[in-house]
Amino acid sequence: MTEKEVKLIVGALLHDLGKVIHRTGVNINHSESGYQYLKEELGWTDKEVLESVRYHHKGNLKNAKLEEDSFAYITYIADNIASAADRRETTEKEDKGFEKTFPLQPVFNILNQKDGERKETYYEPKMLDQTINYPQAEKKQFSDSFYKEVLDRIKDCLRGLEWKDPRYINSLLSVLGATLFYVPSSTNKGELGDVSLYDHVKITAAVSSCLYQYLEEKGEKNYKKCLLEEETAFWEEKAFLFYSMDISGIQNFIYTIHSKDALKQLRARSFYLQIMMEHMVDTLLERLSLSRANLIYSGGGHCYILMPNTQAVKKKLEEYEKDMNEWFLNQFDISLYVASGYTEVTANTLRKDADQLYTQMFRNVSNKISDKKLHRYSAEDIRKLNEFSKAVSQQECRICKRLTEKIHEEGDGYVCPTCYELKRLAEYIMNDKMCFFGVFQEGDKGVPLPGNMVLVAMDKEEITKYIKEEKICRVYAKNGFYTGQNVETTIYVGDYMAKDYSTFEDYAKAGVEKGHIERLGVLRADVDNLGQAFVAGFAKEYRTLSRTATLSRHLALFFQYYIRQIFAEKQRKVAIVYSGGDDVFLVGEWNEVIEASMDLQEALHKYTNASLTISAGIGIYQPAYPISRMALEVGELEDASKNYSGKNAVTLFSTRDEYTLEDGTQMDTGTYSWKELKEEVIGNGANVGKLSSLKQFFDENQERGMSMMYHMLELLRQKMDQKVDKLNIARLIYMLARLEPVKKGDSKEEEEEYKRSKEAYRSFEENIYEWCTGNASKEDIRQLITAMNWYSYLIRNRSTKSNKKEKEKER
Numbered sequence: 001m002t003e004k005e006v007k008l009i010v011g012a013l014l015h016d017l018g019k020v021i022h023r024t025g026v027n028i029n030h031s032e033s034g035y036q037y038l039k040e041e042l043g044w045t046d047k048e049v050l051e052s053v054r055y056h057h058k059g060n061l062k063n064a065k066l067e068e069d070s071f072a073y074i075t076y077i078a079d080n081i082a083s084a085a086d087r088r089e090t091t092e093k094e095d096k097g098f099e100k101t102f103p104l105q106p107v108f109n110i111l112n113q114k115d116g117e118r119k120e121t122y123y124e125p126k127m128l129d130q131t132i133n134y135p136q137a138e139k140k141q142f143s144d145s146f147y148k149e150v151l152d153r154i155k156d157c158l159r160g161l162e163w164k165d166p167r168y169i170n171s172l173l174s175v176l177g178a179t180l181f182y183v184p185s186s187t188n189k190g191e192l193g194d195v196s197l198y199d200h201v202k203i204t205a206a207v208s209s210c211l212y213q214y215l216e217e218k219g220e221k222n223y224k225k226c227l228l229e230e231e232t233a234f235w236e237e238k239a240f241l242f243y244s245m246d247i248s249g250i251q252n253f254i255y256t257i258h259s260k261d262a263l264k265q266l267r268a269r270s271f272y273l274q275i276m277m278e279h280m281v282d283t284l285l286e287r288l289s290l291s292r293a294n295l296i297y298s299g300g301g302h303c304y305i306l307m308p309n310t311q312a313v314k315k316k317l318e319e320y321e322k323d324m325n326e327w328f329l330n331q332f333d334i335s336l337y338v339a340s341g342y343t344e345v346t347a348n349t350l351r352k353d354a355d356q357l358y359t360q361m362f363r364n365v366s367n368k369i370s371d372k373k374l375h376r377y378s379a380e381d382i383r384k385l386n387e388f389s390k391a392v393s394q395q396e397c398r399i400c401k402r403l404t405e406k407i408h409e410e411g412d413g414y415v416c417p418t419c420y421e422l423k424r425l426a427e428y429i430m431n432d433k434m435c436f437f438g439v440f441q442e443g444d445k446g447v448p449l450p451g452n453m454v455l456v457a458m459d460k461e462e463i464t465k466y467i468k469e470e471k472i473c474r475v476y477a478k479n480g481f482y483t484g485q486n487v488e489t490t491i492y493v494g495d496y497m498a499k500d501y502s503t504f505e506d507y508a509k510a511g512v513e514k515g516h517i518e519r520l521g522v523l524r525a526d527v528d529n530l531g532q533a534f535v536a537g538f539a540k541e542y543r544t545l546s547r548t549a550t551l552s553r554h555l556a557l558f559f560q561y562y563i564r565q566i567f568a569e570k571q572r573k574v575a576i577v578y579s580g581g582d583d584v585f586l587v588g589e590w591n592e593v594i595e596a597s598m599d600l601q602e603a604l605h606k607y608t609n610a611s612l613t614i615s616a617g618i619g620i621y622q623p624a625y626p627i628s629r630m631a632l633e634v635g636e637l638e639d640a641s642k643n644y645s646g647k648n649a650v651t652l653f654s655t656r657d658e659y660t661l662e663d664g665t666q667m668d669t670g671t672y673s674w675k676e677l678k679e680e681v682i683g684n685g686a687n688v689g690k691l692s693s694l695k696q697f698f699d700e701n702q703e704r705g706m707s708m709m710y711h712m713l714e715l716l717r718q719k720m721d722q723k724v725d726k727l728n729i730a731r732l733i734y735m736l737a738r739l740e741p742v743k744k745g746d747s748k749e750e751e752e753e754y755k756r757s758k759e760a761y762r763s764f765e766e767n768i769y770e771w772c773t774g775n776a777s778k779e780d781i782r783q784l785i786t787a788m789n790w791y792s793y794l795i796r797n798r799s800t801k802s803n804k805k806e807k808e809k810e811r
């Protein structure tokens with residue numbers, strides 16, 4: 001990237017800096033105040049930047065005496081392309097005026113809403129920090145002093161800026177992201193106000209870079225003519241490529257391991273893939289002379305990038321895909337594969353969807369990627385693969401089971417170089433201080449990355465040293481730590497892990513003291529219909545690139561950052577193995593995993609204003625059960641939830657038993673909507689749930705009760721399995737009667753206790769009758785079976801505990 005291009009991008013990123021200044025209480029128009037600030041406060045003299053800021057509106061631009069290749073023309077039209085849809089609204093309607101203290105509205109207000117409906121909620125004015133900013137009904141206003149603080153933070157970053165190093169753009173983007181994410185781009189009362197100022201300036205910068213390269217390749221230097229005077233025609237030119245890349249095989253790559261310290265290994269592999277994806281995106285952007293402003297979305301092995309439509313870019317894309325796949329083939333055989341695709345689009349496509357163009361753009365790239373996946377390897381690739389597998393003197397890696405020649409011998413077998421390095425990385429990422437990750441030209445240590453690079457974890461001191469010595473290609477800072485060197489890219493990693501629990505065994509044992517069965521809980525979940533939400537979740541008139549970018553970033557932030565807070569708040573005894581895109585893989589103490597799943601569902605519900613739902617599967621296992629099997633089986637549980645009508649469901653424990661419901665549908669035993677789980681299976685508030693009823697009764701009557709509960713469970717199962725036509729009511733009555741309390745004596749206390757337990761028995765008996773007899777539905781019985789299973793897991797170790805106490809007493 002040339003110095004000129006860096007200036008173009010910085011100019012575009014700062015073109016609306018005046019809005020921040022204006023909102024601190026300075027009453028001059030934002031183009032002028034931004035310009036004056038950069039010139040006087042910061043002493044900048046670069047006309048490329050200054051002109052872009054001062055003349056990005058048509059009125060000023062027309063009258064300004066600028067050279068015909070001033071970047072102001074690019075910034076002007078890029079600003080329009082980024083925000084056109086919103087601006088159009090104001091020209092059509094009466095001007096309702098501006099209100100500079102206006103808070104940002106969530107894009108979720110208009111996501112997946114029925115025609116014309118929209119919710120009225122707002123974000124609390126704040127900068128990005130650890131706490132989740134949930135949409136709220138209250139409309140809190142911004143203050144002058146908030147904007148002053150924002151301005152100070154941006155100023156600090158701008159002071160260190162160096163035009164020669166494109167990496168500074170990433171750090172500027174990080175700062176703008178942290179400060180302007182909850183700041184509205186527009187405070188015009190006639191507009192929606194749901195696109196953040198950050199997303200607006202970012203898209204403006206992305207479009208600017210594209211236009212510059214596009215016009216360069218055409219040899220067009222007269223920006224004034226083609227972007228201002230003949231603007232309308234330019235909107236119809238296919239100046240952009242909308243590009244998407246997808247890595248397949250991620251899930252299998254992470255979970256197909258055999259290792260004693262599986263949890264550490266899984267977390268290291270999952271982190272490795274996330275950072276590899278970032279590195280691949282950065283490598284591509286670097287080859288194309290673009291910045292991360294052009295990255296519209298990245299997560300879960302998938303990304304969208306806006307690019308210029310030039311021959312040079314197309315050629316580089318082809319090379320890039322080839323390079324990446326060659327590297328993957330060498331490094332991991334066929335387990336990981338990159339597929340990409342692009343489609344040529346006009347500026348008009350990016351701002352309106354009257355002819356379904358925007359929707360079509362997403363469909364086009366996704367079709368191209370699907371095609372590629374069908375024709376993965378060329379004849380040449382296959383020949384290479386065969387050669388590779390014929391090679392002699394290979395040994396099997398004990399962790400990933402791949403055959404390799406280079407091998408590390410360890411006490412209990414051989415480990416391939418990648419697994420060897422990943423083992424070291426696993427140790428580092430457990431250490432909070434090692435939050436910097438440097439990418440180097442290949443050396444003798446470090447985890448391999450595409451492009452013959454390696455990744456090394458470091459602490460602040462080390463990384464600072466390497467940056468000074470200029471020995472480092474790229475720096476990633478995990479979860480918002482800054483070196484102060486202004487070259488790092490902040491990445492968010494949802495890597496929550498309960499304190500003092502670091503192995504599957506630790507987690508399995510975590511509930512034993514409470515009486516729980518010693519088991520590991522495993523959860524897999526993902527958002528329902530997310531692809532659809534991206535492509536068509538907004539009404540036509542709202543489908544713009546800025547809005548898509550805002551939606552993407554909110555979701556990425558939720559799954560890669562806020563998710564840590566959700567579990568930390570309640571100190572859940574769980575560990576996140578993987579959380580990216582909209583996918584979550586969680587392990588933990590089994591009952592805590594169920595609780596955590598509800599935390600997650602409720603948080604997402606609040607966070608997205610009920611516009612998105614999530615489905616999950618939860619299995620429970622012996623900690624020594626192979627992780628790849630767990631992943632597979634829990635994946636099936638998740639599928640069962642996805643097949644539930646309306647999704648938005650969770651499947652507990654097992655899909656092994658299938659039952660036919662009254663209306664003939666096949667139902668997995670443990671699949672419930674979240675609402676049903678909370679209200680009917682567990683019980684909350686006014687809803688008498690099955691689990692809470694069992695707890696209430698049996699917690700007091702365990703000695704005699706438990707064997708009876710197992711008998712009842714057996715009876716209910718027979719009915720559900722349709723081995724018997726009718727539930728054996730007589731038998732049920734008999735069993736219940738055996739639970740009836742008997743009076744122990746005539747003292748006042750004994751009398752009281754009898755009365756209490758009699759009452760408890762009556763209400764329990766009533767509930768069971770209601771659920772199992774008369775007009776009882778199969779749903780009630782199904783829920784009761786789940787609750788009984790659940791309860792039996794909760795108390796499995798309870799008797800041993802009382803035994804222990806007895807023994808202690810004896811001593």
Ligand SMILES: [Zn+2]
Nearest residue numbers: 397400416419
């Ligand atoms: Zn290996």
